[in-house]
Amino acid sequence: MQLHEFEGVLHAAQAGADWAWSRLHDAYAGRVLGYLRSRGAVDPEGLLGDVLLQVARNVGTFEGGESEFRSWLFLIAHNRVIDERRRRGRRPEQELREVHHPAVASAEHGAFENMSLDAAMEMLEVLTDEQREVLALRVIAGLSLEETAAIMDKNANAIKQLQHRAITSLRRKIPTSP
Protein backbone atom coordinates (compact mmCIF):
# COMPACT_ATOMS: atom_id res chain seq x y z
CA MET A 1 0.00 0.00 0.00
CA GLN A 2 1.50 3.30 -1.10
CA LEU A 3 1.98 6.13 1.36
CA HIS A 4 -0.57 8.54 -0.12
CA GLU A 5 -3.00 5.70 -0.60
CA PHE A 6 -2.54 4.63 3.00
CA GLU A 7 -3.26 8.14 4.29
CA GLY A 8 -6.56 8.31 2.43
CA VAL A 9 -7.55 4.86 3.61
CA LEU A 10 -6.60 5.69 7.17
CA HIS A 11 -8.67 8.89 7.23
CA ALA A 12 -11.66 7.08 5.82
CA ALA A 13 -11.20 4.27 8.32
CA GLN A 14 -11.06 6.82 11.13
CA ALA A 15 -14.45 8.09 9.98
CA GLY A 16 -15.86 4.56 9.89
CA ALA A 17 -15.97 3.93 6.14
CA ASP A 18 -16.57 0.30 5.31
CA TRP A 19 -14.49 0.40 2.16
CA ALA A 20 -11.45 1.64 4.07
CA TRP A 21 -11.72 -1.10 6.64
CA SER A 22 -12.06 -3.60 3.84
CA ARG A 23 -8.79 -2.37 2.40
CA LEU A 24 -7.05 -2.51 5.74
CA HIS A 25 -8.41 -5.95 6.40
CA ASP A 26 -7.15 -7.26 3.09
CA ALA A 27 -3.72 -5.73 3.67
CA TYR A 28 -3.10 -6.78 7.27
CA ALA A 29 -5.56 -9.41 8.43
CA GLY A 30 -3.58 -12.30 6.92
CA ARG A 31 -0.34 -11.15 8.48
CA VAL A 32 -1.91 -10.62 11.87
CA LEU A 33 -3.57 -14.02 11.60
CA GLY A 34 -0.21 -15.61 10.73
CA TYR A 35 1.39 -13.92 13.71
CA LEU A 36 -1.37 -15.13 16.01
CA ARG A 37 -1.14 -18.66 14.68
CA SER A 38 2.62 -18.72 15.07
CA ARG A 39 2.21 -17.56 18.66
CA GLY A 40 -0.01 -20.54 19.36
CA ALA A 41 -3.30 -18.71 19.81
CA VAL A 42 -6.16 -21.12 20.50
CA ASP A 43 -8.69 -19.05 18.53
CA PRO A 44 -6.59 -16.97 16.15
CA GLU A 45 -9.54 -15.79 14.06
CA GLY A 46 -11.46 -14.66 17.10
CA LEU A 47 -8.37 -12.94 18.40
CA LEU A 48 -8.02 -11.23 15.03
CA GLY A 49 -11.47 -9.77 15.49
CA ASP A 50 -10.47 -8.45 18.90
CA VAL A 51 -7.36 -6.85 17.44
CA LEU A 52 -9.33 -5.14 14.68
CA LEU A 53 -11.90 -3.86 17.14
CA GLN A 54 -9.18 -2.44 19.35
CA VAL A 55 -7.62 -0.75 16.34
CA ALA A 56 -11.00 0.64 15.27
CA ARG A 57 -11.69 2.09 18.71
CA ASN A 58 -8.35 3.91 18.86
CA VAL A 59 -7.68 4.63 15.20
CA GLY A 60 -9.10 8.12 15.64
CA THR A 61 -6.10 9.09 17.73
CA PHE A 62 -3.53 7.43 15.53
CA GLU A 63 -1.02 9.60 13.73
CA GLY A 64 1.71 8.31 11.46
CA GLY A 65 2.43 6.43 8.29
CA GLU A 66 2.01 2.89 7.14
CA SER A 67 5.09 1.62 8.96
CA GLU A 68 3.93 3.04 12.26
CA PHE A 69 0.44 1.71 11.70
CA ARG A 70 1.76 -1.78 11.07
CA SER A 71 3.98 -1.67 14.13
CA TRP A 72 0.99 -0.46 16.21
CA LEU A 73 -1.20 -3.18 14.76
CA PHE A 74 1.19 -5.97 15.77
CA LEU A 75 1.78 -4.44 19.13
CA ILE A 76 -1.93 -4.81 19.77
CA ALA A 77 -1.79 -8.39 18.51
CA HIS A 78 1.16 -9.06 20.81
CA ASN A 79 -0.81 -7.79 23.79
CA ARG A 80 -3.89 -9.79 22.85
CA VAL A 81 -1.86 -12.98 22.77
CA ILE A 82 -0.52 -12.26 26.23
CA ASP A 83 -4.04 -11.57 27.49
CA GLU A 84 -5.30 -14.82 26.05
CA ARG A 85 -2.53 -16.78 27.69
CA ARG A 86 -3.25 -15.15 31.02
CA ARG A 87 -6.93 -16.01 30.71
CA ARG A 88 -6.25 -19.60 29.86
CA GLY A 89 -3.20 -20.05 32.11
CA ARG A 90 -1.50 -22.25 29.63
CA ARG A 91 1.91 -22.29 28.14
CA PRO A 92 2.21 -21.60 24.43
CA GLU A 93 3.98 -24.93 23.77
CA GLN A 94 0.93 -26.78 25.01
CA GLU A 95 -1.30 -24.71 22.74
CA LEU A 96 0.69 -25.70 19.72
CA ARG A 97 0.41 -29.40 20.46
CA GLU A 98 -3.31 -29.25 21.21
CA VAL A 99 -4.41 -27.23 18.27
CA HIS A 100 -2.48 -28.72 15.46
CA HIS A 101 -1.99 -32.28 14.43
CA PRO A 102 1.56 -33.39 14.01
CA ALA A 103 2.74 -33.53 10.48
CA VAL A 104 6.00 -34.45 8.93
CA ALA A 105 7.58 -31.90 6.71
CA SER A 106 8.56 -33.04 3.31
CA ALA A 107 12.20 -33.70 2.79
CA GLU A 108 12.01 -31.91 -0.51
CA HIS A 109 12.54 -28.18 -0.17
CA GLY A 110 10.17 -27.58 -3.04
CA ALA A 111 7.36 -29.02 -0.93
CA PHE A 112 7.54 -25.94 1.40
CA GLU A 113 5.95 -23.87 -1.29
CA ASN A 114 2.57 -25.48 -0.63
CA MET A 115 3.16 -26.14 3.02
CA SER A 116 0.05 -26.89 4.97
CA LEU A 117 -0.75 -25.07 8.13
CA ASP A 118 -0.14 -28.17 10.18
CA ALA A 119 3.29 -28.63 8.60
CA ALA A 120 4.16 -25.04 9.30
CA MET A 121 3.15 -25.40 12.91
CA GLU A 122 5.23 -28.53 13.25
CA MET A 123 8.26 -26.66 11.97
CA LEU A 124 7.73 -23.99 14.58
CA GLU A 125 7.74 -26.54 17.38
CA VAL A 126 11.52 -26.65 17.26
CA LEU A 127 11.64 -22.99 18.17
CA THR A 128 11.15 -21.32 21.48
CA ASP A 129 8.31 -18.87 21.98
CA GLU A 130 10.57 -15.85 21.63
CA GLN A 131 12.24 -17.29 18.54
CA ARG A 132 8.82 -17.88 17.00
CA GLU A 133 7.76 -14.37 17.77
CA VAL A 134 10.88 -12.85 16.33
CA LEU A 135 10.54 -14.95 13.23
CA ALA A 136 6.84 -14.06 12.91
CA LEU A 137 7.45 -10.34 13.35
CA ARG A 138 10.38 -10.28 10.98
CA VAL A 139 9.17 -12.69 8.33
CA ILE A 140 5.38 -12.57 8.48
CA ALA A 141 4.72 -9.00 9.72
CA GLY A 142 7.71 -7.57 7.88
CA LEU A 143 8.78 -5.36 10.74
CA SER A 144 12.25 -3.92 11.08
CA LEU A 145 14.74 -4.87 13.73
CA GLU A 146 13.91 -1.85 15.87
CA GLU A 147 10.18 -2.29 15.49
CA THR A 148 10.45 -5.91 16.49
CA ALA A 149 12.60 -4.98 19.46
CA ALA A 150 10.08 -2.36 20.52
CA ILE A 151 7.19 -4.79 20.46
CA MET A 152 9.06 -7.48 22.33
CA ASP A 153 10.49 -4.92 24.75
CA LYS A 154 14.05 -5.98 24.02
CA ASN A 155 17.06 -4.35 22.46
CA ALA A 156 18.07 -4.87 18.86
CA ASN A 157 21.02 -7.14 19.69
CA ALA A 158 18.75 -9.52 21.58
CA ILE A 159 16.49 -9.64 18.58
CA LYS A 160 19.46 -10.38 16.33
CA GLN A 161 20.48 -13.31 18.47
CA LEU A 162 16.97 -14.63 18.70
CA GLN A 163 16.43 -14.57 14.95
CA HIS A 164 19.86 -16.08 14.35
CA ARG A 165 19.09 -19.00 16.67
CA ALA A 166 15.68 -19.41 15.11
CA ILE A 167 17.10 -19.66 11.59
CA THR A 168 19.75 -22.05 12.79
CA SER A 169 17.14 -24.29 14.35
CA LEU A 170 15.07 -24.24 11.19
CA ARG A 171 18.07 -25.04 9.10
CA ARG A 172 18.59 -28.14 11.19
CA LYS A 173 14.99 -29.13 10.69
CA ILE A 174 15.15 -28.78 6.96
CA PRO A 175 16.89 -31.61 5.21
CA THR A 176 19.60 -30.46 2.96
CA SER A 177 18.94 -30.83 -0.67
CA PRO A 178 20.96 -33.52 -2.42
Place this chain on the structure above:
Amino acid sequence: MADFNLSDDPLDGVFWESVMSDPALFSAITGLRDALSAPPREALRSIQIAAAADAAAAATPVVGAASADLIVGRPSFWARRTAIVSSLATGVFFKVAVGALALTTAGGGVAAAAGMLPGPAQAAAADTLQFIGLKIPHPDDLEEPIDDELDGPVVVPATVTTTATGDEPTTNSPMSDVEDDDDQGHDEPSITTTGPNDEDDDDQQSDDQSTPATTPDDEDDDDQGDEEPATTTTPNDDEDDDDRGDEEPATTTAPNDDDDGGADDDQGGDDEGNGGADDDQGGDDEGIAGADDDQGGDDQ
Protein backbone atom coordinates in the same frame (compact mmCIF):
# COMPACT_ATOMS: atom_id res chain seq x y z
CA MET B 1 11.10 -12.01 1.69
CA ALA B 2 10.55 -8.79 -0.13
CA ASP B 3 8.69 -7.51 2.95
CA PHE B 4 11.77 -7.76 5.11
CA ASN B 5 13.03 -4.44 6.22
CA LEU B 6 16.73 -4.99 5.66
CA SER B 7 17.93 -1.45 5.34
CA ASP B 8 17.91 -0.39 8.96
CA ASP B 9 20.85 -2.49 10.08
CA PRO B 10 23.79 -3.65 7.94
CA LEU B 11 24.45 -6.78 9.92
CA ASP B 12 20.82 -7.65 9.86
CA GLY B 13 20.86 -7.18 6.12
CA VAL B 14 23.82 -9.48 5.80
CA PHE B 15 22.08 -12.07 7.88
CA TRP B 16 18.95 -12.10 5.76
CA GLU B 17 21.04 -12.09 2.61
CA SER B 18 22.58 -15.35 3.78
CA VAL B 19 19.16 -16.78 4.51
CA MET B 20 17.87 -15.94 1.05
CA SER B 21 20.96 -17.39 -0.48
CA ASP B 22 20.02 -20.86 0.80
CA PRO B 23 17.23 -22.10 -1.49
CA ALA B 24 15.99 -24.76 0.94
CA LEU B 25 15.92 -22.37 3.84
CA PHE B 26 14.39 -19.63 1.69
CA SER B 27 11.69 -21.99 0.48
CA ALA B 28 10.98 -23.21 4.01
CA ILE B 29 10.64 -19.72 5.45
CA THR B 30 8.52 -18.52 2.52
CA GLY B 31 6.30 -21.58 2.77
CA LEU B 32 6.03 -21.07 6.51
CA ARG B 33 4.93 -17.45 6.05
CA ASP B 34 2.37 -18.25 3.37
CA ALA B 35 0.88 -21.11 5.35
CA LEU B 36 0.52 -19.11 8.52
CA SER B 37 -0.79 -16.00 6.76
CA ALA B 38 -3.75 -17.69 5.13
CA PRO B 39 -6.62 -15.17 5.17
CA PRO B 40 -9.65 -15.72 7.40
CA ARG B 41 -12.87 -17.13 6.08
CA GLU B 42 -14.95 -14.86 3.90
CA ALA B 43 -17.89 -14.81 6.26
CA LEU B 44 -15.62 -13.90 9.13
CA ARG B 45 -13.97 -11.25 7.02
CA SER B 46 -17.20 -9.39 6.31
CA ILE B 47 -18.22 -9.56 9.95
CA GLN B 48 -14.90 -8.21 11.15
CA ILE B 49 -14.96 -5.39 8.63
CA ALA B 50 -18.47 -4.33 9.62
CA ALA B 51 -17.64 -4.51 13.30
CA ALA B 52 -14.49 -2.46 12.88
CA ALA B 53 -16.28 0.15 10.80
CA ASP B 54 -19.05 0.48 13.37
CA ALA B 55 -16.56 0.73 16.22
CA ALA B 56 -14.64 3.43 14.40
CA ALA B 57 -17.85 5.31 13.62
CA ALA B 58 -18.87 5.13 17.25
CA ALA B 59 -15.57 6.74 18.21
CA THR B 60 -15.94 9.59 15.70
CA PRO B 61 -16.13 12.53 18.17
CA VAL B 62 -12.37 12.75 17.98
CA VAL B 63 -12.43 12.64 14.19
CA GLY B 64 -11.92 15.86 12.31
CA ALA B 65 -14.37 17.32 9.86
CA ALA B 66 -12.27 16.44 6.84
CA SER B 67 -12.30 12.73 7.47
CA ALA B 68 -15.97 12.78 8.44
CA ASP B 69 -16.82 14.25 5.08
CA LEU B 70 -15.37 11.18 3.40
CA ILE B 71 -18.42 9.20 4.45
CA VAL B 72 -21.30 9.66 2.06
CA GLY B 73 -24.53 10.68 3.70
CA ARG B 74 -22.99 11.35 7.07
CA PRO B 75 -23.32 14.92 8.40
CA SER B 76 -20.14 16.80 9.03
CA PHE B 77 -18.66 17.28 12.45
CA TRP B 78 -19.80 20.91 12.64
CA ALA B 79 -23.29 19.99 11.52
CA ARG B 80 -23.52 17.32 14.19
CA ARG B 81 -22.16 19.66 16.84
CA THR B 82 -24.62 22.37 15.82
CA ALA B 83 -27.44 19.85 16.02
CA ILE B 84 -26.34 18.80 19.49
CA VAL B 85 -26.13 22.39 20.73
CA SER B 86 -29.50 23.26 19.23
CA SER B 87 -31.10 20.20 20.76
CA LEU B 88 -29.69 21.11 24.16
CA ALA B 89 -30.94 24.69 23.82
CA THR B 90 -34.35 23.45 22.79
CA GLY B 91 -34.46 21.15 25.78
CA VAL B 92 -33.62 24.00 28.14
CA PHE B 93 -36.28 26.21 26.56
CA PHE B 94 -38.95 23.57 26.95
CA LYS B 95 -37.95 22.95 30.54
CA VAL B 96 -38.33 26.65 31.32
CA ALA B 97 -41.66 26.80 29.50
CA VAL B 98 -42.98 23.77 31.35
CA GLY B 99 -41.83 25.24 34.65
CA ALA B 100 -43.57 28.54 33.97
CA LEU B 101 -46.73 26.73 32.93
CA ALA B 102 -46.63 24.62 36.06
CA LEU B 103 -46.24 27.69 38.26
CA THR B 104 -49.10 29.46 36.49
CA THR B 105 -51.34 26.43 36.79
CA ALA B 106 -50.48 26.00 40.44
CA GLY B 107 -51.15 29.66 41.16
CA GLY B 108 -54.45 29.53 39.31
CA GLY B 109 -55.41 26.38 41.14
CA VAL B 110 -54.68 27.94 44.48
CA ALA B 111 -56.63 31.05 43.56
CA ALA B 112 -59.52 28.93 42.31
CA ALA B 113 -59.48 26.84 45.48
CA ALA B 114 -59.55 29.99 47.54
CA GLY B 115 -62.32 31.44 45.42
CA MET B 116 -60.23 34.44 44.52
CA LEU B 117 -60.68 34.23 40.77
CA PRO B 118 -62.98 36.61 38.96
CA GLY B 119 -66.58 35.48 38.80
CA PRO B 120 -66.69 33.93 35.33
CA ALA B 121 -63.30 32.32 35.73
CA GLN B 122 -64.24 30.97 39.13
CA ALA B 123 -67.49 29.62 37.74
CA ALA B 124 -65.73 27.98 34.83
CA ALA B 125 -63.11 26.46 37.10
CA ALA B 126 -65.74 25.21 39.51
CA ASP B 127 -67.82 23.68 36.74
CA THR B 128 -64.78 22.08 35.16
CA LEU B 129 -63.34 20.62 38.31
CA GLN B 130 -66.71 19.39 39.42
CA PHE B 131 -66.53 16.80 36.66
CA ILE B 132 -63.50 15.21 38.22
CA GLY B 133 -64.92 15.33 41.70
CA LEU B 134 -63.08 18.39 42.93
CA LYS B 135 -65.25 20.94 44.59
CA ILE B 136 -64.09 24.50 44.69
CA PRO B 137 -66.16 27.53 45.64
CA HIS B 138 -68.61 28.64 43.02
CA PRO B 139 -69.35 32.35 42.62
CA ASP B 140 -72.99 31.70 43.42
CA ASP B 141 -71.98 29.79 46.49
CA LEU B 142 -69.67 32.54 47.50
CA GLU B 143 -72.31 35.27 47.50
CA GLU B 144 -75.06 33.62 49.51
CA PRO B 145 -73.05 32.68 52.57
CA ILE B 146 -71.82 36.20 52.77
CA ASP B 147 -75.36 37.53 52.92
CA ASP B 148 -76.31 34.92 55.44
CA GLU B 149 -73.41 35.81 57.53
CA LEU B 150 -74.31 39.43 57.28
CA ASP B 151 -77.91 38.78 58.20
CA GLY B 152 -76.99 36.69 61.14
CA PRO B 153 -74.90 39.14 63.04
CA VAL B 154 -77.33 41.90 62.34
CA VAL B 155 -80.33 40.02 63.54
CA VAL B 156 -78.99 38.32 66.57
CA PRO B 157 -77.21 41.20 68.25
CA ALA B 158 -80.14 43.44 67.59
CA THR B 159 -82.56 41.21 69.37
CA VAL B 160 -80.11 40.43 72.07
CA THR B 161 -79.21 43.99 72.72
CA THR B 162 -82.73 45.15 72.72
CA THR B 163 -83.58 42.38 75.00
CA ALA B 164 -80.66 43.15 77.16
CA THR B 165 -81.58 46.78 77.31
CA GLY B 166 -84.28 45.67 79.54
CA ASP B 167 -87.63 46.26 78.04
CA GLU B 168 -89.23 44.30 80.75
CA PRO B 169 -88.96 46.79 83.53
CA THR B 170 -89.49 49.95 81.56
CA THR B 171 -91.02 49.74 78.17
CA ASN B 172 -92.56 46.44 77.94
CA SER B 173 -95.62 47.02 79.91
CA PRO B 174 -96.24 50.57 78.69
CA MET B 175 -95.88 49.43 75.21
CA SER B 176 -98.26 46.67 75.84
CA ASP B 177 -100.53 49.27 77.31
CA VAL B 178 -100.22 51.37 74.27
CA GLU B 179 -100.88 48.48 72.15
CA ASP B 180 -103.80 47.74 74.26
CA ASP B 181 -105.17 51.16 73.67
CA ASP B 182 -105.67 51.19 70.01
CA ASP B 183 -104.40 50.22 66.74
CA GLN B 184 -102.26 53.26 66.61
CA GLY B 185 -100.33 51.64 69.28
CA HIS B 186 -98.82 49.68 66.57
CA ASP B 187 -96.88 52.70 65.62
CA GLU B 188 -95.10 53.34 68.79
CA PRO B 189 -95.06 49.92 70.32
CA SER B 190 -93.87 48.46 67.14
CA ILE B 191 -90.98 50.84 67.23
CA THR B 192 -89.59 49.61 70.44
CA THR B 193 -91.32 46.41 71.11
CA THR B 194 -90.94 44.68 67.88
CA GLY B 195 -87.59 43.40 68.88
CA PRO B 196 -88.12 43.12 72.61
CA ASN B 197 -91.61 41.81 72.37
CA ASP B 198 -90.35 39.05 70.26
CA GLU B 199 -88.54 37.54 73.04
CA ASP B 200 -90.75 39.09 75.54
CA ASP B 201 -93.67 37.46 73.95
CA ASP B 202 -91.80 34.32 73.78
CA ASP B 203 -90.96 34.68 77.33
CA GLN B 204 -94.39 35.85 78.13
CA GLN B 205 -96.00 33.08 76.34
CA SER B 206 -93.75 30.71 77.98
CA ASP B 207 -94.57 32.57 81.06
CA ASP B 208 -98.19 32.37 80.17
CA GLN B 209 -98.05 28.76 80.35
CA SER B 210 -95.41 28.40 82.92
CA THR B 211 -94.66 31.39 85.04
CA PRO B 212 -97.01 33.88 86.57
CA ALA B 213 -94.37 36.57 86.81
CA THR B 214 -95.90 38.80 84.20
CA THR B 215 -99.42 38.14 85.10
CA PRO B 216 -100.62 41.77 84.92
CA ASP B 217 -99.38 42.22 81.47
CA ASP B 218 -100.24 38.78 80.57
CA GLU B 219 -103.86 39.55 80.79
CA ASP B 220 -103.42 42.45 78.57
CA ASP B 221 -101.24 40.42 76.44
CA ASP B 222 -103.71 37.72 76.48
CA ASP B 223 -106.42 40.09 75.58
CA GLN B 224 -104.56 41.75 72.92
CA GLY B 225 -101.97 39.17 72.80
CA ASP B 226 -103.59 38.42 69.59
CA GLU B 227 -102.12 41.61 68.42
CA GLU B 228 -98.97 41.48 70.39
CA PRO B 229 -98.05 38.17 69.07
CA ALA B 230 -98.70 39.77 65.77
CA THR B 231 -95.95 42.18 66.56
CA THR B 232 -93.92 39.65 68.34
CA THR B 233 -94.12 37.06 65.72
CA THR B 234 -92.36 39.35 63.40
CA PRO B 235 -89.07 38.78 65.11
CA ASN B 236 -90.09 35.25 65.59
CA ASP B 237 -90.06 35.11 61.93
CA ASP B 238 -86.56 36.32 62.11
CA GLU B 239 -85.64 33.53 64.31
CA ASP B 240 -88.00 31.13 62.70
CA ASP B 241 -86.57 31.51 59.31
CA ASP B 242 -86.47 27.85 59.03
CA ASP B 243 -90.08 27.53 59.95
CA ARG B 244 -91.22 30.26 57.66
CA GLY B 245 -88.71 30.43 55.01
CA ASP B 246 -91.18 32.19 52.80
CA GLU B 247 -90.99 35.19 54.99
CA GLU B 248 -87.33 35.82 54.81
CA PRO B 249 -87.82 39.30 53.42
CA ALA B 250 -89.99 40.06 56.40
CA THR B 251 -87.36 38.78 58.73
CA THR B 252 -84.74 40.92 57.12
CA THR B 253 -86.80 44.03 57.51
CA ALA B 254 -87.88 43.30 60.99
CA PRO B 255 -84.48 43.69 62.61
CA ASN B 256 -83.97 46.89 60.77
CA ASP B 257 -87.25 48.03 62.11
CA ASP B 258 -86.03 47.23 65.53
CA ASP B 259 -82.90 49.19 65.07
CA ASP B 260 -83.80 52.41 63.48
CA GLY B 261 -86.91 53.26 61.60
CA GLY B 262 -88.75 50.17 62.28
CA ALA B 263 -91.61 52.21 63.56
CA ASP B 264 -92.00 54.04 60.34
CA ASP B 265 -91.76 50.88 58.43
CA ASP B 266 -94.22 49.28 60.66
CA GLN B 267 -96.51 52.21 60.32
CA GLY B 268 -96.14 52.19 56.66
CA GLY B 269 -96.70 48.55 56.79
CA ASP B 270 -99.85 49.11 58.68
CA ASP B 271 -101.01 51.83 56.44
CA GLU B 272 -100.10 50.54 53.13
CA GLY B 273 -99.24 47.02 53.85
CA ASN B 274 -95.58 47.50 53.58
CA GLY B 275 -93.65 44.40 52.66
CA GLY B 276 -92.99 41.94 55.29
CA ALA B 277 -94.41 44.02 58.06
CA ASP B 278 -97.88 43.66 56.75
CA ASP B 279 -97.27 40.12 55.94
CA ASP B 280 -95.92 39.53 59.30
CA GLN B 281 -98.61 41.33 61.07
CA GLY B 282 -101.27 40.21 58.76
CA GLY B 283 -100.03 36.74 59.04
CA ASP B 284 -99.91 37.14 62.69
CA ASP B 285 -103.35 38.62 62.74
CA GLU B 286 -104.75 35.88 60.80
CA GLY B 287 -102.51 33.27 62.17
CA ILE B 288 -102.37 34.14 65.77
CA ALA B 289 -103.24 30.69 66.68
CA GLY B 290 -100.65 29.50 64.31
CA ALA B 291 -98.13 31.77 65.85
CA ASP B 292 -99.22 30.67 69.18
CA ASP B 293 -99.05 27.17 68.02
CA ASP B 294 -95.57 27.65 66.83
CA GLN B 295 -94.54 29.32 69.95
CA GLY B 296 -96.41 26.86 71.99
CA GLY B 297 -94.84 24.15 69.97
CA ASP B 298 -91.49 25.61 70.63
CA ASP B 299 -92.24 25.80 74.22
CA GLN B 300 -93.47 22.36 74.33
